[in-house]
Amino acid sequence: MAKEIQSKSPSWISYYNYGCAALWSYILIATIYYPFIKGYDQFSFYEKTNFTLTIIQSLAIVEIYNSAVGNVRSPVFTTVVQVSSRLLVVWGIFQILPNSPANQHYLYTSLLLSWSITEIIRYTYYAQNIVTLGNPGQLLIFLRYNTFLVLYPTGVASETGLIYISLKEASKAVGNWYAIFLQAVLLIYIPGFYIMFTHMMAQRRKITKRQKQKQT
Secondary structure (H helix, E strand, O other): OOOEOOOOOOOHHHHHHHHHHHHHHHHHHHHHHHHHHOOOOHHHHHHHHHHHHHHHHHOOHHHHHHHHHOOOEOOHHHHHHHHHHHHHHHHHHHHOOOOOHHHHOHHHHHHHHHHHHHHHHHHHHHHHHHHOOOOOOHHHHHHHOOOHHHHHHHHHHHHHHHHHHOHHHHHHHOOHHHHHHHHHHHHHHHHHHHHHHHHHHHHHHHHHHHHHHHHO
């Protein structure tokens, strides 16, 4: 999340970021429309959106490539951690375990809300940062470095909750080894959350300091 786009990034990255922002906007609209306006129950909402969500989230693999080859100034480790944890949820739970009770739980909705709002802000910020050569605007800067204080914890809580609820189904549908693997992943979330959150807080302090210096 702490990625800063270089001014010399390939031009296609701005289009990629705008495109991803648009796709996540669709997820946000669907998350509001289907359960809250159309009145879909949780499982019907899951069936309507899970595959599209999986494909959109899988596009984030491009971010690992960009980080690895130096197209963006983003630590490879934190990028891999964030992307892989989400891929585990969309592929390892939603696709491999379609009958998991997690897919009928309200945490599915809270996950999509947390992810979609975060990604709309994040990708729009990155795209504008390229187009404006490092001046995306005060509103985007504020949203980028403040909304994660709420959305990152709610996102992680939703992810871990969905994994935990899926443990019995994992053992039944795939095997005990898969349930043990998911339990190990849940343990990894504990230090992982601390590392990622403190990393983002450090980035927030850095950008806040930079903004104050500009005002003086």
